[in-house]
Amino acid sequence: MKLPYRGVAIGAAVLAFSAILLSRAQAGGGHFYPPVADPLVKEECGSCHLAFAPAMLPARSWGRMMDGLQDHFGDDASVDAASAARIRSYLVANAADAGGAPYSRKLARDLPAWQAPLRITELPAWRREHRDVPAWEWKHKDVRTQANCLACHTAAERGYYED
Ligand code: HEC
Ligand code: HEC
Known part of the structure; x- marks a missing residue:
């Protein structure tokens, strides 16, 4: 210890x-950072951990995450195709570089455009806030x-x- x-x-x-x-x-x-408001997203993405706020990651990150749910940090988080489509569109619509932009200035601002991290905890600004x-x-x-x-x-x- x-x-x-x-x-x-x-x-x-x-x-x-x-x-x-x-x-x-x-x-x-x-x-x-507005919490997840969609009940389906809350249920499917909030059962193992906090339903992370969509404004914390850019749309390209959420897209990449939804493409790999069957191997989600070592867990199988996959859902049926209809649910996946609805969850994806919610996360993308409220992402840091979309509807969530007014709230995300601090966290996602300085993320290089070619990066699509799957972790909020990998964002340069997140690391800075927690150093x-x-x-x-x-x-x-x-x-x-x-x-x-x-x-x-x-x-x-x-x-x-x-x-
Ligand atoms: C079966 C359990 C499970 C489900 C369901 C699940 N996750 Fe996860 N998620 C995990 C695990 C395990 C981690 C890694 C946690 C850690 O590093 O301690 C994780 C990590 C994450 C992270 C990264 C957190 C960080 O370090 O910044 C994000 C973002 C995330 N999940 C989003 C989602 C979304 C969006 C959904 C719904 C589509 C979802 N998760 C559903 C298990 C799950
Ligand atoms: C071990 C405790 C701890 C954990 C776990 C933690 N944080 Fe933090 N967080 C802090 C501290 C301490 C600060 C900075 C407070 C300060 O500087 O006064 C902070 C700051 C922040 C800020 C900046 C707040 C502002 O001023 O705008 C955000 C956003 C944030 N954390 C999000 C997260 C998210 C999202 C997670 C999970 C993925 C997380 N934190 C996990 C302790 C933690």
């Missing part, structure tokens, strides 16, 4: 972590993966990511 609380009871470490998050949540005014998060926080048992936005952004389901 890399936690700086070596020797302290686990319960205390968890409490300390929540306290850090709480102080951040209270400090933040909140940056808004001060210490390694032990990423490894914390309540976080585990950078994709676990909800662990730190407790209002992510409503679209708010505090400053």
Whole structure:
């Protein structure tokens, strides 16, 4: 364990972590990325993780992702053809470079046009925003993966990511 609380009871470490998050949540005014509003997308893309906001990736990324759902980060996330078409059109219509543009300036702005990342956590701006998060926080048992936005952004389901 890399936690700086070596020797302290686990319960205390968890409490300390929540306290850090709480102080951040209270400090933040909140940056808004509209959450998924389509019930089908919410259901199919929100069962394994947070239904990521379409404004966080450009249309070309969502297209690439929908083309490879049968091998989605090692999981089979495929859906029937009709659902796939509807999900694709929703994500593309609300993407960072489409309907989601007014909300996405910070995250997708400086992504080179020839790149279509499948991860929000690979965006240069995302990496920049999170460069001060210490390694032990990423490894914390309540976080585990950078994709676990909800662990730190407790209002992510409503679209708010505090400053
Ligand atoms: C069967 C489970 C499952 C379903 C269903 C699923 N995903 Fe995922 N998704 C994953 C896993 C596993 C990862 C990798 C998580 C990690 O790195 O910790 C992931 C990661 C992602 C990421 C990248 C997160 C990052 O690191 O920035 C995006 C974006 C994403 N999924 C979108 C979708 C969309 C869109 C759908 C619906 C079409 C969907 N997912 C449905 C399992 C799923
Ligand atoms: C380990 C905790 C942690 C996780 C997990 C995490 N973040 Fe963050 N996030 C932060 C911190 C800390 C900041 C920067 C706060 C600051 O600088 O005051 C931040 C900043 C942000 C911002 C910028 C907010 C603004 O000011 O505009 C966005 C957007 C964001 N995160 C999205 C995400 C998304 C999407 C995910 C999941 C794919 C994620 N974060 C996962 C801790 C986390």
